Every structure is written in C-alpha cells, then in structure tokens.
Amino acid sequence: MGGVTRSQRTNLLGAVALVAALSGLAFGLPALNHALPADRAVPTDRPYAIGGGVTVVPPPGARIDVTETRPANDSGTVLFRLGPVRYLVSVQPYHGTLPTAVARLRQRITGTSGYQVTGTELTVATASGLTGLQGGYSGPGRGGRYAVFVTAGRAIEVTVSGDDLDLGRTLPVIDASTGTLTFVPERSR
The missing domain is CATH 3.40.1000.10 (Mog1/PsbP, alpha/beta/alpha sandwich)
Structure with missing residues (x-):
C-alpha cells in the first residue's frame, strides 16, 4: 500500500474547501440575516x-x-x-x-x-x-x-x-x- 498521492491530497483539500464554503453559506448567511433589523x-x-x-x-x-x-x-x-x-x-x-x-x-x-x-x-x-x-x-x-x-x-x-x-x-x-x-x-x- 502506497501513501497519499499529490493528486489525492489536492482533491481532498478542494473537497474540504468546498464543504467549508457551503457551510459558511448554509449557516453564515441565515445568521447574518437574523442579525440585521427587519x-x-x-x-x-x-x-x-x-x-x-x-x-x-x-x-x-x-x-x-x-x-x-x-x-x-x-x-x-x-x-x-x-x-x-x-x-x-x-x-x-x-x-x-x-x-x-x-x-x-x-x-x-x-x-x-x-x-x-x-x-x-x-x-x-x-x-x-x-x-x-x-x-x-x-x-x-x-x-x-x-x-x-x-x-x-x-x-x-x-x-x-x-x-x-x-x-x-x-x-x-x-x-x-x-x-x-x-x-x-x-x-x-
């Protein structure tokens, strides 16, 4: 069994970045919306x-x-x-x-x-x-x-x-x- 390849590491980092961005949108925008006065x-x-x-x-x-x-x-x-x-x-x-x-x-x-x-x-x-x-x-x-x-x-x-x-x-x-x-x-x- 070999180690993690450079390509796999890049894909993993990309996936983590995508999850972080989607989480920010999913939780950050509603929180910001509720923080603003109606x-x-x-x-x-x-x-x-x-x-x-x-x-x-x-x-x-x-x-x-x-x-x-x-x-x-x-x-x-x-x-x-x-x-x-x-x-x-x-x-x-x-x-x-x-x-x-x-x-x-x-x-x-x-x-x-x-x-x-x-x-x-x-x-x-x-x-x-x-x-x-x-x-x-x-x-x-x-x-x-x-x-x-x-x-x-x-x-x-x-x-x-x-x-x-x-x-x-x-x-x-x-x-x-x-x-x-x-x-x-x-x-x-």
Whole structure:
C-alpha cells in the first residue's frame, strides 16, 4: 500500500474547501440575516412606490418592514410600522367591482380566528381622486381598520392593526398617509 498521492491530497483539500464554503453559506448567511433589523427608516417626505403604479407618502415616524415588503411592476406590498401599529398597503391586478374587492378583504379578515368586522363601511377618498370603502374590525387584543380602492385594473387594500391605545394615537397620521395614495397609469410614468 502506497501513501497519499499529490493528486489525492489536492482533491481532498478542494473537497474540504468546498464543504467549508457551503457551510459558511448554509449557516453564515441565515445568521447574518437574523442579525440585521427587519425594519428600516423610510423617508416620509416623498411618495414611496408600492408597485403597480401606486405610491403613498409614509406617515411621520414610520419604519418599513423589509420582511413583508414586496414591490413589483404590476403589484406590490409595503408594511410600515409605527411602533407596535402595522400599516399594510397592498396592490394587485384586479378587474372586478369595488364591492366585490371589499367583500374579499372582509372574508380574509373574518377568516382569521376571533376576528370580526365591526361598524358600518364609509366612503373614503384620496387627494388624487381615488374613491373606496373603509371599515373597522377587531380581534383578540387588537383593533383595526381597512380600506379598499379599485382603479384601472388594480385593487389597493389598506389594513391597519394595533391595540386600541396605540391605534388612537396613530390613526390620524395613517389616515393622512392613506389620503396620499396615488395611481399613475403605466403610459404616464
């Protein structure tokens, strides 16, 4: 029996280096990902592009949750956090009516155990002329508000949730932010 050849030693070193690199990727990247904060500061003095031609000016003090934010060409989602309050705006392609879009969102809300829609729905409008419907909901230890707008093949859904005390403090700035929702058709961009 002979010793280890130079070629075998080179192959072994290469294999060990490959295993080390793959281990670094498998364990190092997730550790780095968990070390980074999920929320980041976002400028609140200019419109934020959600996707699908829809923008919104974030409320003062808002931070963006990058784990729940997904911009795209024809759709998108952004999650702003104001302390413990969640302010989510979602845009999807949609070719139905406003009442049907509102019913879909209400069904998703009430499909969560313990959540129910409360009160009556009211008409709501943005400064850019989008009109929609707005309502409220409640769940275990949380309350919330939702709004839905339908325009030019898009459904824009807004959901806000938090405990009653925090919601009471932040709803005025969130309402003002929702009022800045704007849709710019693709040919105008």
